[in-house]
Amino acid sequence: MDQQAVLDEFRSVDALLEGHFKLSSGMHSSVYLQCARVLMNPDRAARLCKAFTDKLLATGVEIDLVISPAMGGVIVGYEVARQLGVDGFFVERVDGEFAMRRGFAIPKGARILMMEDVVTTGLSSRECIKTINDLGGNVVAAGCLINRSGGTADVGVPLTALATIKAPIFDADNIPEDLKDVPAVKPGSRGLK
Structure with a gap:
């Protein structure tokens, strides 16, 4: 599936939005991806x-366990784990x-994929990876459906994105x-603050 096909999947259900949005990071954007809809x-x-x-898998990484941050990563993490045949x-x-x-507990020696829906700055991913590592985990890779940073977000481990x-x-x-006169909306799960 090429990048255009991925974005077409988002557009087909109005999950790729344009306007003025406040992101969970507190930053603003003219583009919003609503992965829950897709x-x-x-x-x-x-x-x-x-x-x-x-x-x-084309990168050669081996994964024993997928861990995702709630809320946005729960569905995508579950489905990626199912596809990989791991917990x-x-x-x-x-x-x-x-x-x-x-x-939940991390099995000793498990090679972990930290899976997100969307990566913007990488902050939430880094926080999630730190938590996993602090609990004795071994995060060997990170993944997301959409990397909206243009490939510049650094999460501290190799990051694979379906589309960038x-x-x-x-x-x-x-x-x-x-955008100054357009009210910012927050269509995500944390509400406009």
Whole structure:
């Protein structure tokens, strides 16, 4: 699946939006990707995650376990784990920090893929990887469906993306003139702050 086909999957369900958006990082953008909409159909999710796992496995990496950050990474992480034939679970924020709950445990020596839906700056990915490593994990790779940094985000381990785009991001005090009078919306899960 080439990059255009991936983006067409997003466009087909209005999951690639244009306007003025506030991202979970606090940054602003004129482009927003709503992965929950593209993953709501199991066949589409399986198709995208199969294309991703094919691309990941072509790098030669071996994976024993997939761990994703909640909330956005849960569906994609589960489906990638299913495609790889390994277990998958998630970490979630407790008092603003990622934590492992629900009886999940990292098997000793497991080679872990940290799987996200979208990477923008890489901050959440780095936080998730740090938590996994602090709990004795061995994150050998990271993955996402869309890397919106244009390939510049550094998550500290090799990052495989199904598609890479360069979506503009802006500080709140540096909004472009054409967006200044457009109210920022936050279609994601954390709400507009």
